[in-house]
Amino acid sequence: MLETSEIETFDATAVNSARTRQPLYAARKKVFPKRASGQFRRFKWLVMLVTLGIYYVTPWLRWDRGPHAPDQAVLVDLASRRFYFFPIEIWPQEFYFVAGLLCMAGFGLFLVTSVVGRAWCGYTCPQTVWVDLFLVIERAVEGDRNARIKLDGAPWSAGKLFKRITKHAIWLAIAVATGGAWIFYFADAPTLLRDLFTGQAAPVSYFTVAILTATTYVFGGLMREQVCTYMCPWPRIQAAMLDEHSLTVTYNDWRGEPRSRHAKKAAAAGKPVGDCVDCNACVVVCPMGIDIRDGQQLECITCALCIDACNGVMDKLGRERGLISYATLADYNANMALATGDGAHDIRPSLVRDASGRISDAISTFHLGKLFRPRTFIYFGGWALVGVLLIYGLLTRDRLEMNVLHDRNPQYVVLSDGSIRNGYTVKLLNKIPEQRTVTVSLDELPGATMNVVGLDHEESSTITVTLEPDRARSLKVYVRQPREGAKSPGKAQRLVFHVEDKSSLDSADYVTSFESPE
Ligand code: SF4
Ligand code: SF4
Numbered sequence: 001m002l003e004t005s006e007i008e009t010f011d012a013t014a015v016n017s018a019r020t021r022q023p024l025y026a027a028r029k030k031v032f033p034k035r036a037s038g039q040f041r042r043f044k045w046l047v048m049l050v051t052l053g054i055y056y057v058t059p060w061l062r063w064d065r066g067p068h069a070p071d072q073a074v075l076v077d078l079a080s081r082r083f084y085f086f087p088i089e090i091w092p093q094e095f096y097f098v099a100g101l102l103c104m105a106g107f108g109l110f111l112v113t114s115v116v117g118r119a120w121c122g123y124t125c126p127q128t129v130w131v132d133l134f135l136v137i138e139r140a141v142e143g144d145r146n147a148r149i150k151l152d153g154a155p156w157s158a159g160k161l162f163k164r165i166t167k168h169a170i171w172l173a174i175a176v177a178t179g180g181a182w183i184f185y186f187a188d189a190p191t192l193l194r195d196l197f198t199g200q201a202a203p204v205s206y207f208t209v210a211i212l213t214a215t216t217y218v219f220g221g222l223m224r225e226q227v228c229t230y231m232c233p234w235p236r237i238q239a240a241m242l243d244e245h246s247l248t249v250t251y252n253d254w255r256g257e258p259r260s261r262h263a264k265k266a267a268a269a270g271k272p273v274g275d276c277v278d279c280n281a282c283v284v285v286c287p288m289g290i291d292i293r294d295g296q297q298l299e300c301i302t303c304a305l306c307i308d309a310c311n312g313v314m315d316k317l318g319r320e321r322g323l324i325s326y327a328t329l330a331d332y333n334a335n336m337a338l339a340t341g342d343g344a345h346d347i348r349p350s351l352v353r354d355a356s357g358r359i360s361d362a363i364s365t366f367h368l369g370k371l372f373r374p375r376t377f378i379y380f381g382g383w384a385l386v387g388v389l390l391i392y393g394l395l396t397r398d399r400l401e402m403n404v405l406h407d408r409n410p411q412y413v414v415l416s417d418g419s420i421r422n423g424y425t426v427k428l429l430n431k432i433p434e435q436r437t438v439t440v441s442l443d444e445l446p447g448a449t450m451n452v453v454g455l456d457h458e459e460s461s462t463i464t465v466t467l468e469p470d471r472a473r474s475l476k477v478y479v480r481q482p483r484e485g486a487k488s489p490g491k492a493q494r495l496v497f498h499v500e501d502k503s504s505l506d507s508a509d510y511v512t513s514f515e516s517p518e
Contacts, residue, residue: 001318004263010280014291016225016299030152031225031289033135034145038308047123048132056177059184063087068469069433076186082470088394089470091431093401100390107383113241114375116326117248121234122303127227130178130220131287134171141167145284171221172213179212225288228301235298243329245370249302250327251282251293254339255359257347259293274349275323281313282306282324292324320359331364338362400438400506401429402499411515418483420516426475428499430467436501437466440475443496445514447485451478481514490518 015029061073063086070077075084083090083098090097112119121128142148142163154160183205184192195201196209219227228235242248259276260266266273276293283291285305290297292306310324338360339347354360407423415421430436441462442448451459453476467473479495486493492513500507 002316004261004277004317007277007279007313007316008281009261009278010284012280012284014283014286014289014294016229016289017291018294018297028226029289031287032145032148032152032284033287033305034284034309035139036285036305036308038305038311040304040308044123044132044303044305048129051124051126051129052133056181059181059189065089066433066469068435070188072188074185075188078186080470089431089433091429094397097390097393100386100393103386104383104390107379107386110241111376111379111383113238114243114246114379115371116302117242117246118235118238118300118302121228121301125234125301127219127232128301128303130174130216131224133174134220134224135287137170137174138167141170168221171217175213175216175220176209178216179209182212183208225299228288229299241375243373243375244333245328245330245373247326247328247366248296249292249300249304249307249324250332251295251324252322252327252332252335253293254332254335254347254363255349255352256293256323257349272346272348272350274347275314275317275319277313277317279313281309285309326366328366328370331366334364398506398508399431399504400499400501400508401431402440402497402508402510403427403429404497404510404512406512406515412517414517415480419480420483420486420514421478421480422495422514424477424479424497424512426477426497426510427472428465428467428475429472430470432504433469435466435469436503437464438499438501439464440477441498441500442479443498443509445479445481445485445493445495446487448479448481448495448514451480452476453478479514481516486516489516491516 015031058074059072062071063073063084064071065084065087069089070084072084073086075082077084081092088097109120138148142151151160151163180193180196187205192201192205196205253274253276255274256276257274258266258272259278260271260273261278263273263277282293283306285308286292287303287305288299288301290299292300304326307324307326311321314321314323335352336347337343339349339352341348341351352360352363404427405425407425411422413421413423426440428438428440430438439462440450442450449459449461450463451457452463452465455463455465455475457463459480465473465475481493483489492515495512495514497510497512498507499509
């Protein structure tokens with residue numbers, strides 16, 4: 001077990017400290033985050049691997065939909081106006097499914113934020129993930145924090161130039177791969193990759209890759225924490241979703257203060273001494289350049305790397321972990337009240353410890369029961385409701401659809417034999433990837449027969465039509481009714497178009513009207 005004086009201390013101040021922060025824009029001070037290690041860092045590595053893996057690999061996954069549909073598992077097919085997601089195919093008129101997914105994502109984000117604060121920002125936001133990835137490259141090429149600070153301040157030399165060129169070249173390669181992966185979601189990935197390299201891809205493909213390369217390189221490599229601090233609206237919005245029971249990364253000053261680098265001396269002098277040895281380990285690992293001991297700050301993305309750093313220090317000192325921890329405001333306030341005698345005096349760390357010197361059982365800590373509160377129930381309820389509706393909609397949606405448009409000019413024509421004729425445009429949608437033959441029939445209009453332009457058939461009340469796989473077919477249909485068939489001349493009569501696939505039993509009806517003169 002180490003003495004406090006043996007703990008490595010860093011000569012560092014938070015470059016973005018709340019104490020010295022300017023209210024308006026100030027030139028960026030570079031942040032050189034030190035490599036952290038610990039349980040949260042390992043979890044972040046895992047999340048990074050999974051999210052990057054999903055992003056880069058998904059366009060290359062195949063899904064067999066038969067010979068008439070693309071075999072890319074996830075594809076936004078702009079040319080055919082379809083969205084494919086494994087076995088699910090979404091047509092443009094079914095865009096409400098995508099809207100539903102966005103609603104679920106929104107409710108999910110609200111739910112996660114109300115429980116664990118800005119976990120999205122700290123672990124899964126693309127900005128966080130790509131900055132983390134770029135930092136891995138930076139450390140591999142230029143070294144950890146001290147080496148990078150030294151290199152940054154050193155005059156230009158062949159070695160420095162080589163390292164800088166290497167770093168930026170790798171960053172650019174990652175940025176190009178990121179932009180490239182994005183466009184693979186919008187076309188057959190292997191074909192588009194070949195076309196990109198042979199110069200045969202559409203100009204918009206190159207343009208999109210160029211834009212995304214630039215944004216990835218600039219946001220992930222050059223701007224980093226500034227994107228979160230100045231550009232992203234989420235830090236401002238999330239405050240509305242947090243309450244006093246939401247978990248956030250917290251410096252527990254009720255046990256950390258008064259901080260001291262010379263705890264033994266201070267204790268010998270009879271001064272109260274907290275657990276914080278003022279080593280700045282939490283400051284140097286922070287990718288946002290802040291000092292969590294200054295309190296909750298908009299800049300904190302709750303990545304929890306300062307927890308890892310401080311836990312490492314506490315381990316070395318043989319003290320309890322959790323000087324910096326995920327904690328709720330309610331627990332923090334209760335513990336502060338304990339340490340300050342309800343605000344009667346300054347923090348006395350001895351008040352949160354028992355007779356054996358361990359952290360007292362009287363302190364408030366988080367437990368799972370605190371998750372169950374009205375706000376989380378509402379968010380979870382909204383999320384689950386939309387999810388159930390989506391699943392129900394997917395399971396019961398029509399695979400054969402029909403739309404009918406009645407000609408408006410003229411509404412009817414009186415033929416030479418006295419019969420009345422109305423024109424319609426009938427659109428049939430075959431939503432399965434197989435060809436099928438369907439019957440279209442006229443219901444509820446006495447004596448009605450139809451004639452389809454361009455189709456070789458006898459005029460009758462039922463016709464047979466072939467539909468191509470996964471396609472819509474438009475028919476120009478003239479419906480004729482003998483004059484004596486009209487029950488109430490001059491009034492619109494009800495007419496039902498009925499389409500049916502006898503092999504699959506899919507069917508659809510469309511109710512319209514049949515006009516006739518008085
Ligand atoms: S203060 Fe801690 S949790 Fe917040 S951004 Fe910095 S390292 Fe991450
Ligand atoms: S909070 Fe922990 S890591 Fe930060 S300065 Fe104090 S002891 Fe060191």
